[in-house]
Amino acid sequence: MRAVLICYLTTVFLMKFDVLVVGGGPAGLSAALILGRCHRKVLVCDEGRQRNLRSLAIHGLLGREGKSPSDFLDEALEELSRYKSVSVRGTRVARVIPAGEEFQFVCADGARGTEPPRVCRRLFGLSYAAIAGCSSIA
Numbered sequence: 844m845r846a847v848l849i850c851y852l853t854t855v856f857l858m859k860f861d862v863l864v865v866g867g868g869p870a871g872l873s874a875a876l877i878l879g880r881c882h883r884k885v886l887v888c889d890e891g892r893q894r895n896l897r898s899l900a901i902h903g904l905l906g907r908e909g910k911s912p913s914d915f916l917d918e919a920l921e922e923l924s925r926y927k928s929v930s931v932r933g934t935r936v937a938r939v940i941p942a943g944e945e946f947q948f949v950c951a952d953g954a955r956g957t958e959p960p961r962v963c964r965r966l967f968g969l970s971y972a973a974i975a976g977c978s979s980i981a
């Protein structure tokens with residue numbers, strides 16, 4: 844019942860964020876960490892298909908040699924949890940659409956929200972993360 848109510852409230856009332864980070868792999872979580880340190884209100888949405896999860900161990904990442912990717916991810920989320928302005932949601936961002944002076948986003952779990960009008964896209968190595976509303980990262 845509580846879960847249904849939370850889902851209903853997040854669907855009806857648009858959440859407002861400074862930044863929406865699409866994807867919670869190493870790139871997205873690193874971006875969220877920096878933004879959290881800048882006291883930005885951030886939502887990370889991740890559908891949980893980090894590419895290196897298929898691998899047994901991380902190699903070539905200083906200080907993390909041999910670590911399992913899932914342990915690495917758990918630690919990263921733990922570090923991020925220290926920043927209260929950062930929320931992580933296990934869902935896919937289905938749409939980001941212009942709505943007046945803002946952008947509105949819709950998640951696969953029904954959550955909706957808005958973010959300011961600047962949209963920046965960055966390439967992190969071979970990976971891709973869409974980061975909205977943060978001119979300092981552009």
Ligand SMILES: Cc1cc2nc3c(=O)[nH]c(=O)nc-3n(C[C@H](O)[C@H](O)[C@H](O)COP(=O)(O)OP(=O)(O)OC[C@H]3O[C@@H](n4cnc5c(N)ncnc54)[C@H](O)[C@@H]3O)c2cc1C
Pocket residue numbers: 865866867868869870871872888889890891892893894895896897898900901902903904934935936937967968969970971
């Ligand atoms: C098998 C394998 C082994 C690897 N081993 C190493 C290694 O040992 N050392 C190393 O440095 N690198 C390694 N890499 C490369 C490493 O995976 C990448 O450098 C790193 O994981 C990329 O991180 P990322 O955050 O950019 O992307 P990803 O890890 O791919 O994360 C992207 C996340 O975004 C989510 N996502 C995408 N679209 C949406 C959406 N619309 N809404 C919500 N979520 C979304 C995905 O589900 C995923 O969880 C390996 C890659 C592979 C495939």
